[in-house]
Amino acid sequence: MADTHKQHAHALLPPDPALRVKAVETLLVKKGLVDPAAVDAMIDAYQNKIGPQNGARVVARAWSDPDYRSRLLADATAAISELGYSGLQGEHMVAVENTAHTHNVVVCTLCSCYPWPVLGVPPVWYKSATYRARVVRDPRGVLAEFGITLAADTEIRVWDSTAEIRYLVIPQRPEGSEALSLDTLASLVTRNSMIGTGLAAQPQAG
Ligand code: FE
Numbered sequence: 001m002a003d004t005h006k007q008h009a010h011a012l013l014p015p016d017p018a019l020r021v022k023a024v025e026t027l028l029v030k031k032g033l034v035d036p037a038a039v040d041a042m043i044d045a046y047q048n049k050i051g052p053q054n055g056a057r058v059v060a061r062a063w064s065d066p067d068y069r070s071r072l073l074a075d076a077t078a079a080i081s082e083l084g085y086s087g088l089q090g091e092h093m094v095a096v097e098n099t100a101h102t103h104n105v106v107v108c109t110l111c112s113c114y115p116w117p118v119l120g121v122p123p124v125w126y127k128s129a130t131y132r133a134r135v136v137r138d139p140r141g142v143l144a145e146f147g148i149t150l151a152a153d154t155e156i157r158v159w160d161s162t163a164e165i166r167y168l169v170i171p172q173r174p175e176g177s178e179a180l181s182l183d184t185l186a187s188l189v190t191r192n193s194m195i196g197t198g199l200a201a202q203p204q205a206g
Contacts (some may be wrong), residue, residue, distance in 0.1 A: 059193075061182065061188045095168045098171050119128060119195070
């Protein structure tokens, strides 16, 4: 794993790129070249809206189409590109499926490898040293802090992303979602549910 990370662009950056980005942003704001609210809105859009919607469509399709689900589990890169999502940081995708007895959660222990074409840019906590270290040592405890309480006999599998392999968690399909359209199903698939730090949302009654 360490070897694959040596090829990773992040490893070549100075220790605190976030600080440099902040410095550039401060300068641009000071010169009146960008509106900080617009920057925040853009980051929010990529983290929470644009990116994860692609992954949510992949999951919704897998929930409702058994053949697609099989293709996704066999070759996620190909199945995801069937829906038009491919490119940088998503060249070698692997889909891992949650079941009644297994829960999957994704991390990049060394930096912040993340499947951009299906999830957009990673949230801040995903890049934090705390998450990266703790989810490996105490996944059950970390998941509890995210609001997920799993049955004691549920096996938790932690997947360490690398420059080569990026993971997409297929959350469990919620009960009562049998009659829903693809779009409505996709709206239940949260970003965190595809990282493994969340569950799919429950459909609204009625
Ligand atoms: Fe990484």
